[in-house]
Amino acid sequence: MxxxxxxxxxxxxxxxxxxxxxxxxxxxxxxxxxxxxxxxxDENFAKGSMFKGRIAHGMLTASLIDYTLTGIMGAGGxxxxxxxxxxxxxxxxxxxxxxxxxxxxxxxxxxxVVESVMKNQEGxxxxxxxxxxxxxx
Numbered sequence: 001m002x003x004x005x006x007x008x009x010x011x012x013x014x015x016x017x018x019x020x021x022x023x024x025x026x027x028x029x030x031x032x033x034x035x036x037x038x039x040x041x042d043e044n045f046a047k048g049s050m051f052k053g054r055i056a057h058g059m060l061t062a063s064l065i066d067y068t069l070t071g072i073m074g075a076g077g078x079x080x081x082x083x084x085x086x087x088x089x090x091x092x093x094x095x096x097x098x099x100x101x102x103x104x105x106x107x108x109x110x111x112x113v114v115e116s117v118m119k120n121q122e123g124x125x126x127x128x129x130x131x132x133x134x135x136x137x
Contacts, residue, residue, distance in 0.1 A: 004074030006110045006135040011102050015071035018097040019064055021056045021090055029060040055089040058127075061096060062086075065116045065129055068100035072114060076136035080111070088126040095121040100131075110135045 030036050035057055038045035046054040062084045069079055090096060097119050104113035111134050118127040 001070065001075045003076060004135070006105075006107075009072060009102060009105065009112060009135070011105055013072060013102045014099060015068040016097060016099045017064060017067040017071070018095060020095045021060070021092055023092055025060060026054070026056055026092055029057050029063075033057070033059070051089050051091075053091060055091055056094075058084075058086045061090045061118065061127055062129065064096060064098050064118065065100060065131065068098050068116060069114060069131055069133055072100065072102060072112065073133055073135055078134045078136075079131060080134050081132045082129060083131075084127055084129040086127055088120070088124055090120065090126050094126075096126065110137070 026040055030040060039049050039051065039055060040057055041054070043054055062082070065082070066079065070077065098116055100114050100116040102112050103115050106113070111132055114131045114133060116129040116131065117125060120126050
């Protein structure tokens, strides 16, 4: 990972990342955060839900944004805040693509505003987000 200066980052810059959500991802994330809601873990339970099957944790999906933020900021960048809108469920086996774009620079505080869009393999938007990050000196 390269270190980048604030001056090197441009409004309009984009970074993307793709990942297929696996069974192991869902179980590992559940173990990390303690969320064993049966809509994530129990297929029989989840079949009776509005989703008609198991779904990944929303925050597991949102965490994929981190790769793109690090790609924009480089080594030492800090993720200060994150807004997310969950628009559609992500199921195990879905391939999720994240595209993050720098939309604003706040020079006096060395901050970046980055908008992210996540889509599944069918092109359906599953999440939209907006982050504020801080670049190192």
